[in-house]
Amino acid sequence: MEHVIKHTEFQDIYEIRLSGSGGQGLIFVGTVLAEAIGIYDGKNVTQTQSYGPEARGGASRSDIVVSRSEIYYPKTTKLDLLLALTQEACDQYCLALKEDGILIIDSSLVTQLPLREVLGFPFTQIAKEKLKTPIVANIIALGTIGALTKIVSKKALIEAVKKRAPKGTEELNLKALELGFGLPRKRRNRRSREKK
Amino acid sequence: MEQMTKITYRYLRTKKKFPSVWCSGCGIGIVFGTLIRAIDNLKLGKDQIALVSGIGCSSRMPVYADFNTLHTTHGRALAFATGVKMAKPELSVIVITGDGDGLAIGGNHFIHTARRNIDITTILLNNNTYAMTGGQYSPCTPFEKYGTTAPFGNVERPFDPCDLAKGSGAVFVARGTTYHVIQLQKLIEKAIVKKGFSLVEVVCHCPVIYGRLNREGSAVEMMKWQRKHAVSIESAQRMSPEKLKDKFLTGVLWDIEFPEYCEEYEKVIARAQGRS
Amino acid sequence: MEEKVKEKKEILLQGNVACAQGALAAGLNFFAGYPITPSTEIAEYLAKNLPKYGGKFIQMEDEIASISAVIGASLAGAKAMTATSGPGFSLMQENIGYAYIAEVPCVIVDVQRGGPSTGLPTKVSQSDTMQARWGTHGDYHSITLAVSSVKECFELIIRAFNLSEKYRTPVILLMDEVIGHMREKVTLPQPEEIKVFNRWKPTVPPEWYQHFEINPHFISPMASFGEGYRFNVTGLTHDPLGFPTAKAQEIKDKLDKLRNKIEHNINDIVQVKEEFMEDATSAIFAYGSAARSARQAIRIARQKRIKVGLIQPTTVWPFPDVYMEHMSDKLELILVVELNQGQLVNEVLRTNCGRARIRRLNRYDGELITPDEIFKRLREVR
Numbered sequence: 001m002e003h004v005i006k007h008t009e010f011q012d013i014y015e016i017r018l019s020g021s022g023g024q025g026l027i028f029v030g031t032v033l034a035e036a037i038g039i040y041d042g043k044n045v046t047q048t049q050s051y052g053p054e055a056r057g058g059a060s061r062s063d064i065v066v067s068r069s070e071i072y073y074p075k076t077t078k079l080d081l082l083l084a085l086t087q088e089a090c091d092q093y094c095l096a097l098k099e100d101g102i103l104i105i106d107s108s109l110v111t112q113l114p115l116r117e118v119l120g121f122p123f124t125q126i127a128k129e130k131l132k133t134p135i136v137a138n139i140i141a142l143g144t145i146g147a148l149t150k151i152v153s154k155k156a157l158i159e160a161v162k163k164r165a166p167k168g169t170e171e172l173n174l175k176a177l178e179l180g181f182g183l184p185r186k187r188r189n190r191r192s193r194e195k196k
Numbered sequence: 197m198e199q200m201t202k203i204t205y206r207y208l209r210t211k212k213k214f215p216s217v218w219c220s221g222c223g224i225g226i227v228f229g230t231l232i233r234a235i236d237n238l239k240l241g242k243d244q245i246a247l248v249s250g251i252g253c254s255s256r257m258p259v260y261a262d263f264n265t266l267h268t269t270h271g272r273a274l275a276f277a278t279g280v281k282m283a284k285p286e287l288s289v290i291v292i293t294g295d296g297d298g299l300a301i302g303g304n305h306f307i308h309t310a311r312r313n314i315d316i317t318t319i320l321l322n323n324n325t326y327a328m329t330g331g332q333y334s335p336c337t338p339f340e341k342y343g344t345t346a347p348f349g350n351v352e353r354p355f356d357p358c359d360l361a362k363g364s365g366a367v368f369v370a371r372g373t374t375y376h377v378i379q380l381q382k383l384i385e386k387a388i389v390k391k392g393f394s395l396v397e398v399v400c401h402c403p404v405i406y407g408r409l410n411r412e413g414s415a416v417e418m419m420k421w422q423r424k425h426a427v428s429i430e431s432a433q434r435m436s437p438e439k440l441k442d443k444f445l446t447g448v449l450w451d452i453e454f455p456e457y458c459e460e461y462e463k464v465i466a467r468a469q470g471r472s
Numbered sequence: 473m474e475e476k477v478k479e480k481k482e483i484l485l486q487g488n489v490a491c492a493q494g495a496l497a498a499g500l501n502f503f504a505g506y507p508i509t510p511s512t513e514i515a516e517y518l519a520k521n522l523p524k525y526g527g528k529f530i531q532m533e534d535e536i537a538s539i540s541a542v543i544g545a546s547l548a549g550a551k552a553m554t555a556t557s558g559p560g561f562s563l564m565q566e567n568i569g570y571a572y573i574a575e576v577p578c579v580i581v582d583v584q585r586g587g588p589s590t591g592l593p594t595k596v597s598q599s600d601t602m603q604a605r606w607g608t609h610g611d612y613h614s615i616t617l618a619v620s621s622v623k624e625c626f627e628l629i630i631r632a633f634n635l636s637e638k639y640r641t642p643v644i645l646l647m648d649e650v651i652g653h654m655r656e657k658v659t660l661p662q663p664e665e666i667k668v669f670n671r672w673k674p675t676v677p678p679e680w681y682q683h684f685e686i687n688p689h690f691i692s693p694m695a696s697f698g699e700g701y702r703f704n705v706t707g708l709t710h711d712p713l714g715f716p717t718a719k720a721q722e723i724k725d726k727l728d729k730l731r732n733k734i735e736h737n738i739n740d741i742v743q744v745k746e747e748f749m750e751d752a753t754s755a756i757f758a759y760g761s762a763a764r765s766a767r768q769a770i771r772i773a774r775q776k777r778i779k780v781g782l783i784q785p786t787t788v789w790p791f792p793d794v795y796m797e798h799m800s801d802k803l804e805l806i807l808v809v810e811l812n813q814g815q816l817v818n819e820v821l822r823t824n825c826g827r828a829r830i831r832r833l834n835r836y837d838g839e840l841i842t843p844d845e846i847f848k849r850l851r852e853v854r
Contacts, residue, residue, distance in 0.1 A: 031655060046655065072768040073843050074761075077844075246697050267707065268707065276544035277544060279540065284549065469523070
């Protein structure tokens with residue numbers, strides 16, 4: 001018997017990187033996103049992380065690989081989606097994106113933009129203004145990812161946030177998620193107004 | 197005397213081939229006999245005692261005694277004993293160590309076991325040298341005394357094991373000698389009964405290794421030196437600093453109360469299980 | 473208890489947490505450790521969850537103290553383990569040797585990071601493979617398992633405990649930064665599906681008991697402290713009663729026993745996972761996280777009709793000598809992929825008595841080797 005592997009058996013891979021600096025909760029949102037995709041949406045998923053020796057301040061990133069078939073290599077190679085919450089992360093990782101990959105940045109922290117299409121949202125500023133704390137900027141960004149891509153369902157994200165959010169912060173985090181979901185729509189509205 | 201020998205004999209491992217590894221005139225045998233009489237006097241069963249030691253002359257003691265005995269690696273007796281005590285808190289865990297084993301290579305475990313206040317009785321036989329390896333200077337070799345690795349005199353300051361234990365959080369600290377055996381037995385009994393980390397430092401003569409290197413004479417002469425220089429803490433209160441100058445204190449030097457580690461950990465279990 | 477898996481369902485689990493959960497399932501009731509990246513989550517999980525099951529967790533002053541406390545607890549009857557990474561594993565070596573000679577069951581988890589020395593605390597490596605075999609001094613025989621997935625963390629820690637209890641020996645579980653920190657979707661076995669082995673207890677009265685009895689199985693029943701047997705344990709080479717010996721015959725008997733209890737049971741201890749080996753003419757030999765990349769590389773190759781399979785030893789020590797001798801005779805090529813400068817490749821070369829060409833691929837820059845690198849190398853050496 002000869003084992004022949006079909007192309008489709010292992011190459012429907014979608015790669016996501018959530019990047020920024022230590023303390024922005026990237027490993028946490030990575031876990032939430034992986035939980036949503038893997039458990040509530042039922043796809044295969046791996047989540048790995050990379051960070052400096054220091055817990056805070058250094059570069060930090062969380063990589064998620066999604067596939068309908070089993071995932072062997074758990075790291076990313078060419079990104080389909082990059083979230084960059086700091087200038088440093090944006091500079092460092094935007095070249096890892098596929099040509100048609102999606103780049104989402106926190107426009108309140110990333111000001112020097114690469115020469116490609118960028119979707120910018122002021123996550124940190126919105127978190128401070130609307131929810132009175134910058135710490136949920138990561139969850140707002142997660143909501144935005146949910147709205148902009150088909151990689152994860154809104155229902156799954158809500159369930160995963162409920163499960164993974166630290167006790168007592170569920171409501172705050174769900175509000176942040178909802179806020180994030182609404183951002184792309186607002187942006188489109190604003191754009192269409194500008195056109196007029 | 198015959199009575200004392202009979203008691204000791206009851207606790208020896210008869211299958212073990214004697215004589216012991218200790219030199220003739222060594223003080224460790226005196227401490228061994230004293231420890232056995234203390235255990236016998238407290239009416240503790242043989243199964244209830246775990247005797248744990250590291251490496252060195254004094255650490256050879258457990259193998260001769262008919263208890264649960266554990267002869268570990270150099271310096272680590274207290275860490276092994278911590279595991280034994282936590283797994284079976286009902287055991288009376290006694291650690292036998294020396295000045296090199298307990299305070300040099302095992303110094304870190306010594307201060308942390310004291311700090312944790314786990315119910316372990318430590319008997320530290322201080323003979324001021326590494327005797328098993330032939331007389332190198334130890335953390336308790338007095339200033340300007342000799343060791344084979346301090347051929348021109350020791351230029352390091354020695355530890356005071358009792359002060360170190362006290363500073364690290366021990367709840368019971370005492371010092372005895374191989375000369376004052378009745379007092380030593382009482383101190384060991386008190387240390388075993390005490391809940392928490394207790395230390396008994398025994399000023400122990402080593403005539404063959406340390407004594408020869410430092411021309412301190414025979415075992416008898418070294419014990420005479422102990423008699424002359426040991427002052428009980430009670431008598432010391434009535435003595436002038438001048439008179440205490442070249443003396444060392446014996447007796448119970450420190451005795452306080454503090455929650456014991458294993459008992460505190462039972463509370464952790466209760467909290468984790470939602471019982472409190 | 474939220475962490476206890478009650479029903480069979482898919483969960484997203486981190487490798488380190490899976491390791492800790494597996495240990496609990498195996499009956500762990502004592503853990504001593506010291507914080508070190510990338511193994512710390514194991515200690516943190518057990519600090520929280522071990523007391524829920526009535527077990528005990530202690531953070532010791534260093535790794536030397538941690539392994540010491542683990543051995544002490546095991547002698548007093550506990551199922552005990554510690555978890556660490558390279559620098560801590562180095563510190564533990566003397567007392568791991570103690571556990572070998574004193575035949576104390578215990579499990580040591582090494583979540584490998586780059587070295588030598590402090591090296592790369594947050595980056596992956598497989599460079600402790602030889603240390604797991606030869607880390608401490610003297611003649612001894614190591615049982616070492618290596619995991620390549622979150623599920624294997626759970627399964628193989630249980631196996632590590634079972635082997636340790638069965639053969640009265642320390643067992644080392646090699647993980648690495650990628651497996652320890654990664655989260656993946658797993659379905660864990662139900663409690664009733666898990667086989668747990670507990671050490672043989674003596675059936676003789678105390679006066680007949682020999683803690684290191686030499687019998688045809690080479691495995692002595694083991695009493696615990698406080699059970700009335702009052703035995704002696706020492707790191708000095710000892711006779712069957714546990715008393716230090718200088719007699720040539722007793723010394724040889726002791727060292728033979730340490731070897732024979734492993735060698736006579738090699739078929740029970742050694743396990744190798746295979747994939748696509750039925751028709752393979754060449755194989756990739758990989759273990760730990762490198763085996764994941766190898767699995768992907770093999771699929772790329774198979775797509776191009778290259779007849780390659782995977783040999784993944786989940787037991788790295790004792791090395792699967794007989795199996796590899798057979799494979800080296802059957803195959804044309806074995807490509808050994810490791811995240812170090814070449815450690816197990818030397819064992820593959822040692823056991824190569826056939827016609828296979830042995831080639832190597834090594835990556836040691838702190839990154840996980842990619843499937844493409846492996847495929848490229850495979851094409852190069854074919």
